[in-house]
Amino acid sequence: QVQLVQSGAQVMRPGASVKVSCKASGYTFTSYFMHWVRQAPGQGPEWMGIINPTGDNTNYAQKFQGRVTMTRDTSTSTVYMELSSLRSEDTALYYCAGSSGYYNYFDYWGQGTLVTVSS
Amino acid sequence: QSVLTQPPSASGTPGQRVTISCSGSSSNIGSNTVNWYQQLPGTAPQLLIYSNNQRPSGVPDRFSGSKSGTSASLAISGLQSEDEADYYCATWDDSLNGWVFGGGTKLTVL
Numbered sequence: 502q503v504q505l506v507q508s509g510a511q512v513m514r515p516g517a518s519v520k521v522s523c524k525a526s527g528y529t530f531t532s533y534f535m536h537w538v539r540q541a542p543g544q545g546p547e548w549m550g551i552i553n554p555t556g557d558n559t560n561y562a563q564k565f566q567g568r569v570t571m572t573r574d575t576s577t578s579t580v581y582m583e584l585s586s587l588r589s590e591d592t593a594l595y596y597c598a599g600s601s602g603y604y605n606y607f608d609y610w611g612q613g614t615l616v617t618v619s620s
Numbered sequence: 621q622s623v624l625t626q627p628p629s630a631s632g633t634p635g636q637r638v639t640i641s642c643s644g645s646s647s648n649i650g651s652n653t654v655n656w657y658q659q660l661p662g663t664a665p666q667l668l669i670y671s672n673n674q675r676p677s678g679v680p681d682r683f684s685g686s687k688s689g690t691s692a693s694l695a696i697s698g699l700q701s702e703d704e705a706d707y708y709c710a711t712w713d714d715s716l717n718g719w720v721f722g723g724g725t726k727l728t729v730l
Contacts, residue, residue: 536719538719544723544724545622545708545721545722545723545724546657546665546708546710546721547721548718548719548720548721550718560717560718562716562718563716563717563718596664596665604652604712606655606667606670606671606710607655607657607665607667607710608667608676610664610665610666611664612664613664
């Protein structure tokens with residue numbers, strides 16, 4: 502079955518960068534678009550961006566442009582999300598999610614990675 | 621402040637029917653299909669309804685979705701205790717060029 506397994510929780514200092522990984526299995530990795538969605542405590546999900554199946558095209562939400570970078574390694578079926586210049590408001594659960602098309606619903610979700618930004 | 625507006629809470633007794641609304645605009649719900657996600661406590665969201673009213677395999681037919689104009693609704697009939705969760709609507713926004721979510725509705729089964 503399809504599985505998206507994310508890296509573990511991290512505590513970061515303000516101003517630092519964090520990189521979260523998401524390893525896929527159970528399907529053809531290069532057939533799915535991958536999204537990153539974050540959820541602050543008590544809030545609804547917030548879409549951060551998308552990377553295409555081959556990793557050569559990304560689209561980031563305007564709010565995160567200049568601070569976020571999404572990449573994928575087809576040799577290890579892993580996608581990465583790096584967020585820089587962290588501030589306390591970036592404390593959230595970060596999820597990877599897969600869709601079969603650019604405008605398609607999110608079929609599969611990772612378990613989430615808690616990133617805490619604190620001095 | 622979420623782009624899509626949902627009531628923060630809803631409730632019902634076992635067996636009842638409840639509906640959850642999701643309000644948007646012409647650039648999102650008005651021109652794109654709506655998906656609904658269920659988030660059980662301590663877990664990741666899970667697809668519940670896609671393309672306004674389609675159920676993925678394994679989702680009971682007690683769950684149904686609809687869309688009209690710039691609003692969408694999720695209906696749950698024959699409410700069960702295991703339906704207690706947070707529910708989120710989501711769609712593509714043409715103006716923002718990205719996916720947008722509602723703020724979520726916490727469903728309580730009394």
